[in-house]
Amino acid sequence: DVKVTQSSRYLVKRTGEKVFLECVQDMDHENMFWYRQDPGLGLRLIYFSYDVKMKEKGDIPEGYSVSREKKERFSLILESASTNQTSMYLCASSLPQGARGYEQYFGPGTRLTVT
Amino acid sequence: TQLLEQSPQFLSIQEGENLTVYCNSSSVFSSLQWYRQEPGEGPVLLVTVVTGGEVKKLKRLTFQFGDARKDSSLHITAAQPGDTGLYLCAGARGYKYIFGTGTRLKVLA
Numbered sequence: 001d002v003k004v005t006q007s008s009r010y011l012v013k014r015t016g017e018k019v020f021l022e023c024v025q026d027m028d029h030e031n032m033f034w035y036r037q038d039p040g041l042g043l044r045l046i047y048f049s050y051d052v053k054m055k056e057k058g059d060i061p062e063g064y065s066v067s068r069e070k071k072e073r074f075s076l077i078l079e080s081a082s083t084n085q086t087s088m089y090l091c092a093s094s095l096p097q098g099a100r101g102y103e104q105y106f107g108p109g110t111r112l113t114v115t
Numbered sequence: 116t117q118l119l120e121q122s123p124q125f126l127s128i129q130e131g132e133n134l135t136v137y138c139n140s141s142s143v144f145s146s147l148q149w150y151r152q153e154p155g156e157g158p159v160l161l162v163t164v165v166t167g168g169e170v171k172k173l174k175r176l177t178f179q180f181g182d183a184r185k186d187s188s189l190h191i192t193a194a195q196p197g198d199t200g201l202y203l204c205a206g207a208r209g210y211k212y213i214f215g216t217g218t219r220l221k222v223l224a
Contacts, residue, residue, distance in 0.1 A: 004157070005119050035214075040124070042203060042214035052208075058211065100165050101146040101207045106157025106215070 003027070004107035006091055012113045019078040021110050025089030030096050032074035033104065034058075034066060035089040049074055050096070055064075081114045118142055119206055119215035127221045131193050134217045136202055138187045144206030144213075147187045152201040170206055194222045 003105060025032065031050050035043040035058075045058030047066040055066050058073050067075045077084055078107075092104040105106035140181035142193070146165045150158035151220050162171050164187065171178045176197075177190040185196045187204055205212040 009155075038189070040216055040218050042119070042121075043205075045211055048210065056210070092157070096159070099208065100163050101148065101212075103148075103160045104158075104212070106152060106159070108157055 002104050004091055006089075006094055008110050009064075009108065010111050010113075011080075012052065012079050012115065014083060014115055017081050017114075019081050019112065019114075021089055021091075022074040022106040023074045023076070023093075023107055023110070024072055025074075025091075025093035025105070026072065027070065027105070029093035029105075030071075031094040032068065033092040033100065034064075034074065034076045035090045035092065035095075036060070036085075037109070039088055043090060046076065056114060072101075078082050083114050086114045116171070118213045119204055121204060121215040122200075125219050125221075127223065128194055130195060130224050132147055134194060134220070136189045136190050136191075136220070137138045138189075138204035138206075138215050140206060141183050141224065142206070143184050143200060144208060145184070145185070146207040147158075148188055148205045148207075148212065149178055149187070150203045152203060153199075155189065158201075158203055191220075194220075196222045196224050198222050 004025045005100040034046040048056045049068045065077045091107040094104045149161045152158040162178045167182045167184045169180045175192045203217045204215040
């Protein structure tokens, strides 16, 4: 079974702090994703990585950066946390796109509160 | 601008009832997926539909992709408490999936 793990289930940080969210997958997937989930807005893509050291901006990259130094690990960084970044953060991984798209496997999420 | 609107947003029904959830857009998607998310977990893929008009069945769940590949529906027959969760549609545009606003379903025993 594919397993995607995230470093914390709950996190509370202060405004202005640097925040690291870690994600690890054990299925040798090329693609990894970071989303945030807010009520009524669904999931919105922050960043996407299709290979080690490769990244693409998603729909809402402002205020975030990412790092992928190893294939199995994808980190999301909030350089200076703000209250509007309070949200549920979901990491996902997948194989490359095929004829029927690709299936994303999600981690359990990290609920981040910025005070 | 939200590209994928789901309706209804919330649905609370009794066990044994039937229901339909809709996923609508003005944009064309190359494929469309449905996920279910339970509390404290990430979304889990239920189905992928690719061809306009495609119908897929998964036990009591029936998924349909619109002929023009702009919309989709999920029909659940004889709902059970285990169907409770957040249902999300996601449409493929290039390398990305655009997720819908979600339908939160509660099935009462």
